[in-house]
Amino acid sequence: MTISVLIVDDSALIRDILSRMLMRDGDIKVVGTATDPIDARTKIKDLNPDVVTLDIEMPNMNGLQFLDRLMRLRPTPVVMVSTLTKKGASETLLALELGAVDFVAKPSADYEGGLDAFGVGLRDKIRAAAKSDVRGRSASRAEVPKVTLKTAAAPAGSVIAIGASTGGVEAIRAVLTALPADCPPVLITQHMPPGFTTRFAARLDELCALTVVEAQDRQPLQVGHAYIARGDYHLRVERSSGQLKTRLSQDELASGHRPSVDVLFESVARTVGPLAVGAILTGMGRDGARGLKLMREAGAYTVGQSQASSLVYGMPRVAFEEGAVVEQAPIEAIADRLANALSKLRAAA
Incomplete structure (x- = not known):
């Protein structure tokens, strides 16, 4: 079964790299690309992709705001494309809290192992995302908070x-x-x-x-x-x-x-x-x-x-x-x- 992917990123270069990397093995098909969340909203409705890749910093609407709306209104597996910075790491963790399945570090010229290694990791994450149960997790997010345990008594050395x-x-x-x-x-x-x-x-x-x-x-x-x-x-x-x-x-x-x-x-x-x-x-x-x-x-x-x-x-x-x-x-x-x-x-x- 082919996995359909929508790429959302304002960089034409990143959209091109992700498209080429994703379609290399033949089991993943990029069905469309979007330059910002407004564009993505329409294409998600029209194309109904199995997985969405999403940048955080984009024009018209922040990727995190879009992710939050998407997970509440139309839960869809999302893999974030993140920058390797302190700010990028913090935003990525927030994206995972909001419902993103996983993330990849945005490729660069000095990416360890080169673009081939990046592509292998990216495709594996897309495959995992396609199998994920985001709808079930979205429903469980409304559960009543659990009571914290009072003690976890244990012998020394545990x-x-x-x-x-x-x-x-x-x-x-x-x-x-x-x-x-x-x-x-x-x-x-x-x-x-x-x-x-x-x-x-x-x-x-x-x-x-x-x-x-x-x-x-x-x-x-x-x-x-x-x-x-x-x-x-x-x-x-x-x-x-x-x-x-x-x-x-x-x-x-x-x-x-x-x-x-x-x-x-x-x-x-x-x-x-x-x-x-x-x-x-x-x-x-x-x-x-x-x-x-x-x-x-x-x-x-x-x-x-x-x-x-x-x-x-x-x-x-x-x-x-x-x-x-x-x-x-x-x-x-x-x-x-x-x-x-x-x-x-x-x-x-």
């Missing part, structure tokens, strides 16, 4: 590990904002390029009772803190001088990614074992399934996001099918499941 990809920004926010300030250290790998994880951590820190930071190398893990894997760096946990610490590296891609969820989960299985709990959230592909299974085999409690609540039920599906999860749960229940598992660890200790 760790929470979370992995996600497409749709993960909002899923991680839903879990972290429900966790209490006294919970064990949280290690998070979200597939995200350099330049965006700093703002992602800062945004979560504003919203959560936890202290959320972008992970630095060899940081001692602290109760009440969450550590986000830096873009283009694997995040592991290691034991050094009797302490659990973060470990960052740029060794080769794992499961096609850096940072990789498998890398994080495997290190947690090896270093923390039965004192860990883990969650695999929305995302395309299979990254994390192998590592989460190792965590479960090491005695850790593991949970996968349910299909109904996943924007893209790829990573959780593979983990479930391979026996890596103890149970599946909707996103709004995952923090409670993790806290309950930690409380049981405390009782057993």
Whole structure:
């Protein structure tokens, strides 16, 4: 089945690059382009595309304003085309909160790996967006806010590990904002390029009772803190001088990614074992399934996001099918499941 795409960007050069990159494999067809949101509004009605790519800075109407209206009136999978700047990162995170499925960094002459690498990533994101359930997520946005857990009592040395990809920004926010300030250290790998994880951590820190930071190398893990894997760096946990610490590296891609969820989960299985709990959230592909299974085999409690609540039920599906999860749960229940598992660890200790 061919995926139809509408490109919305005021730059003729970007429209041309995106068009050529998208149609290279033959399974994606650019059915139209628009120079601004006013133009896009008409073409979305006429062409009914499967996916829309959307720039943020455009004439006549800001891309974020248009996205907000689109997701309320006609929910459609949207992939943002973002600039690699601090302002661009902040606006991109807001776009994901408003309902965008994913984003790509706008290509430039010095793009690492060249335009071919950019094209591969872009096409993968469009394919994931085409499979996403934005209508279901738009309906769930009206739900009553969940009650924050009061405690996540756990024995010393416990760790929470979370992995996600497409749709993960909002899923991680839903879990972290429900966790209490006294919970064990949280290690998070979200597939995200350099330049965006700093703002992602800062945004979560504003919203959560936890202290959320972008992970630095060899940081001692602290109760009440969450550590986000830096873009283009694997995040592991290691034991050094009797302490659990973060470990960052740029060794080769794992499961096609850096940072990789498998890398994080495997290190947690090896270093923390039965004192860990883990969650695999929305995302395309299979990254994390192998590592989460190792965590479960090491005695850790593991949970996968349910299909109904996943924007893209790829990573959780593979983990479930391979026996890596103890149970599946909707996103709004995952923090409670993790806290309950930690409380049981405390009782057993």
